[in-house]
Amino acid sequence: MELLSGADMLIRSLQDQGIEYIYGYPGGAALHIYDALFRQDEVKHILVRHEQAAVHMADGYARATGLPGTVLVTSGPGATNTITGIATAFMDSIPMVVLCGQVASTLIGEDAFQETDMMGVSRPVVKHNLSVRHPSEIPEIIRKAYYIASTGRPGPVVVDIPKDMTAPNERFEYAYPKKIKLRSYSPAIRGHAGQIKKAVDMMLAARRPIIYAGGGVILGKASGQLTELVRKLGYPITNTLMGIGCYPASDKQHLGWLGMHGTYEANMAMHHSDLILAVGARFDDRVTNATEKFCPGARIIHIDIDPASISKTIDADVPIVGPVDAVLKEMLALVKDSKEKPDAEALASWWKQIDEWRAFHGMRYETSPDVIKPQEVIEMLHRLTNGDAFVTSDVGQHQMFAAQYYKFDKPNRWINSGGLGTMGFGLPAAMGIKLTHPDDEVLCITGEGSIQMNIQELSTCNQYKLPVKIINLNNQALGMVKQWQDMNYESRHSHSYMESLPDFIKLAEAYGHVGVRIDKKEDLEPKLKEVLAMKDTLVFVDIQVDRFEHVYPMQVARGCMKDMWLSKTERV
Amino acid sequence: MRRIISVLLENESGALSRVVGLFSQRNYNIETLTVAPTEDETLSRLTVTTTGSDRVIEQITKQLNKLVEVVKLVDLTEGPHIERELMLIKLKATGSQRAEIKRTVDIFRGQIVDVTSSVYTVQLAGASDKLDGFVQAIGTSGVLEVVRSGVSGIARGEKVLSL
Ligand SMILES: Cc1ncc(C[n+]2csc(CCOP(=O)(O)OP(=O)(O)O)c2C)c(N)n1
Numbered sequence: 001m002e003l004l005s006g007a008d009m010l011i012r013s014l015q016d017q018g019i020e021y022i023y024g025y026p027g028g029a030a031l032h033i034y035d036a037l038f039r040q041d042e043v044k045h046i047l048v049r050h051e052q053a054a055v056h057m058a059d060g061y062a063r064a065t066g067l068p069g070t071v072l073v074t075s076g077p078g079a080t081n082t083i084t085g086i087a088t089a090f091m092d093s094i095p096m097v098v099l100c101g102q103v104a105s106t107l108i109g110e111d112a113f114q115e116t117d118m119m120g121v122s123r124p125v126v127k128h129n130l131s132v133r134h135p136s137e138i139p140e141i142i143r144k145a146y147y148i149a150s151t152g153r154p155g156p157v158v159v160d161i162p163k164d165m166t167a168p169n170e171r172f173e174y175a176y177p178k179k180i181k182l183r184s185y186s187p188a189i190r191g192h193a194g195q196i197k198k199a200v201d202m203m204l205a206a207r208r209p210i211i212y213a214g215g216g217v218i219l220g221k222a223s224g225q226l227t228e229l230v231r232k233l234g235y236p237i238t239n240t241l242m243g244i245g246c247y248p249a250s251d252k253q254h255l256g257w258l259g260m261h262g263t264y265e266a267n268m269a270m271h272h273s274d275l276i277l278a279v280g281a282r283f284d285d286r287v288t289n290a291t292e293k294f295c296p297g298a299r300i301i302h303i304d305i306d307p308a309s310i311s312k313t314i315d316a317d318v319p320i321v322g323p324v325d326a327v328l329k330e331m332l333a334l335v336k337d338s339k340e341k342p343d344a345e346a347l348a349s350w351w352k353q354i355d356e357w358r359a360f361h362g363m364r365y366e367t368s369p370d371v372i373k374p375q376e377v378i379e380m381l382h383r384l385t386n387g388d389a390f391v392t393s394d395v396g397q398h399q400m401f402a403a404q405y406y407k408f409d410k411p412n413r414w415i416n417s418g419g420l421g422t423m424g425f426g427l428p429a430a431m432g433i434k435l436t437h438p439d440d441e442v443l444c445i446t447g448e449g450s451i452q453m454n455i456q457e458l459s460t461c462n463q464y465k466l467p468v469k470i471i472n473l474n475n476q477a478l479g480m481v482k483q484w485q486d487m488n489y490e491s492r493h494s495h496s497y498m499e500s501l502p503d504f505i506k507l508a509e510a511y512g513h514v515g516v517r518i519d520k521k522e523d524l525e526p527k528l529k530e531v532l533a534m535k536d537t538l539v540f541v542d543i544q545v546d547r548f549e550h551v552y553p554m555q556v557a558r559g560c561m562k563d564m565w566l567s568k569t570e571r572v
Numbered sequence: 573m574r575r576i577i578s579v580l581l582e583n584e585s586g587a588l589s590r591v592v593g594l595f596s597q598r599n600y601n602i603e604t605l606t607v608a609p610t611e612d613e614t615l616s617r618l619t620v621t622t623t624g625s626d627r628v629i630e631q632i633t634k635q636l637n638k639l640v641e642v643v644k645l646v647d648l649t650e651g652p653h654i655e656r657e658l659m660l661i662k663l664k665a666t667g668s669q670r671a672e673i674k675r676t677v678d679i680f681r682g683q684i685v686d687v688t689s690s691v692y693t694v695q696l697a698g699a700s701d702k703l704d705g706f707v708q709a710i711g712t713s714g715v716l717e718v719v720r721s722g723v724s725g726i727a728r729g730e731k732v733l734s735l
């Protein structure tokens with residue numbers, strides 16, 4: 001057996017875990033680890049400009065690949081700077097391991113320089129956290145961290161590593177555990193057969209069924225099974241903001257996404273359904289609107305890997321705890337074997353009704369002869385990239401427009417902070433994706449508010465040559481905040497203006513990139529084409545869009561699924 | 573409804589703070605909480621009494637189960653069970669009060685475990701409402717200090733909570 005220092009064991013463990021990239025920022029408590037990193041070249045380290053960005057990079061990578069991301073930071077401020085990123089990953093169940101330096105174990109509790117109780121600070125926003133108490137534990141702790149982060153309902157795991165655990169002069173036997181078993185942690189590996197049978201019987205007997213799919217389908221790599229089942233049944237499907245791409249948006253059975261800014265037809269169909277098959281979704285308040293008014297005529301089947309997600313806000317009639325892929329596969333087999341068939345007549349009239357809703361509204365907005373509408377920018381980008389780009393977004397109106405008008409046919413391509421709604425997520429997430437998908441188009445759709453929350457990463461992009469395309473839908477306002485103020489506060493725009501905006505073109509150039517400004521409608525298409533043709537260049541595209549646009553549809557607060565504003569003046 | 577939830581927890585530092593943190597983070601109520609190592613030193617046994625609607629209680633048990641260090645748990649109130657709490661109570665005891673207190677302690681099957689010329693220290697074990705009953709019977713004016721251990725519980729009969 002080899003004798004290695006704690007720091008070398010840590011890096012070796014990452015190698016043996018198959019980790020290619022880590023994102024981070026050094027500092028005192030992590031210096032032994034950084035030295036071990038320097039002395040090898042298997043694990044590549046990306047130096048960000050702010051630790052929050054390291055976490056979002058790891059997060060973007062994880063969302064695009066389905067593999068856990070890895071972060072390395074120092075103690076104290078390095079660790080606390082990761083918290084927003086960790087909370088973002090936690091809310092969306094993203095697998096990730098965050099390695100944090102800590103002051104030496106002999107100093108813990110003494111308010112030492114750069115000491116923060118990271119175990120305590122991170123506790124409410126992690127799936128789990130682990131602290132190293134002896135260097136020889138490191139391989140096992142790292143193995144455990146990745147195992148917990150990426151199994152069951154995934155999530156971030158923090159590992160707190162006191163500096164003396166990585167001291168170079170103390171060496172221990174190194175062996176990376178092949179398998180890990182925890183008596184207190186065993187995620188379900190299949191659903192209950194009886195419940196699945198019962199669910200299938202209900203599905204086949206339904207007259208107005210709908211499938212409601214969430215991010216769990218993407219995390220559980222079950223898009224294939226879901227698509228096959230939905231096609232076999234011929235039922236309508238909607239998905240959440242996090243589930244975008246789990247079923248092809250261009251397919252006729254797809255009603256678009258649902259909830260606060262979902263499509264009219266998806267929200268109407270949910271409200272009037274008699275059976276909801278919820279798959280890897282969690283009945284979030286941005287979906288259900290007022291829970292007591294939620295889908296009064298529907299019985300609910302709920303599949304989720306996390307039992308705590310079931311009957312948390314909306315009671316399930318048939319709960320099924322298990323991995324979505326395995327459960328859907330079993331359902332499909334039962335549907336295929338069953339003598340019962342969906343009632344063709346009922347289904348036809350259900351579709352007729354849905355098509356009427358579609359015709360009544362669908363996704364629409366008013367165009368203008370001279371002002372650029374944010375929606376048309378997205379539609380054009382969709383066309384110019386053949387609907388095949390990775391699209392990250394920040395948070396606000398631009399996020400909703402991107403989700404509404406870029407039609408995703410594949411999973412893992414729509415990358416946004418749905419649960420926490422973290423402004424500043426978009427650029428670093430795009431960087432994490434571009435790094436491992438150099439040949440794919442990666443767009444960051446953002447707003448002039450959000451982009452400034454992690455703008456310093458333009459420097460990282462220069463260092464590592466990450467030619468993402470930043471599409472800044474510049475409405476010169478914290479647009480989503482302003483929209484709420486228009487709708488609920490008689491247009492009193494309290495602090496929702498962005499005054500003294502920087503010259504984004506000069507800013508991009510200062511960081512060594514190209515900036516393109518688009519403010520005329522006729523320039524939009526030719527300039528976007530030029531931008532997309534610059535394959536190896538990061539281009540910051542600053543597009544002056546309509547400053548007064550609102551996002552619609554929008555559910556009426558405290559109403560039911562079908563209570564919506566369809567424009568500034570139409571309410572249903 | 574009041575519930576007694578009994579939890580087997582990995583005996584690791586930080587595990588208890590996760591349980592306590594969960595309750596405050598999700599706005600659940602803790603009435604009493606007791607925790608101590610078990611005969612298997614790798615495990616702690618924790619008992620928490622809480623109140624809430626059926627939905628809240630269901631969420632509490634599910635969220636507790638989700639904690640990586642929770643090995644097993646049971647809601648004791650779902651079946652026949654025994655609950656006990658220990659109380660140490662210091663009472664003003666002078667003159668005629670002394671005999672009166674002694675009588676009440678006997679009725680409640682407690683013990684006087686320490687005596688001075690003016691104070692009795694009484695030990696009493698039982699279900700929480702019995703302890704409440706004793707304090708009521710004594711009357712709060714004579715009470716100098718009360719320490720309660722919080723509820724411990726165990727299922728009746730053959731049922732055990734173990735690995
Ligand atoms: C870190 C953070 N702070 C505050 C908010 C609240 N918030 C939500 S949307 C929004 C406005 C975003 O403005 P911008 O990025 O310009 O996007 P727009 O809505 O104008 O498209 C704000 C402030 C948030 N989501 N995240």
Ligand SMILES: [Mg+2]
Nearest residue numbers: 447448477479
């Ligand atoms: Mg804006």
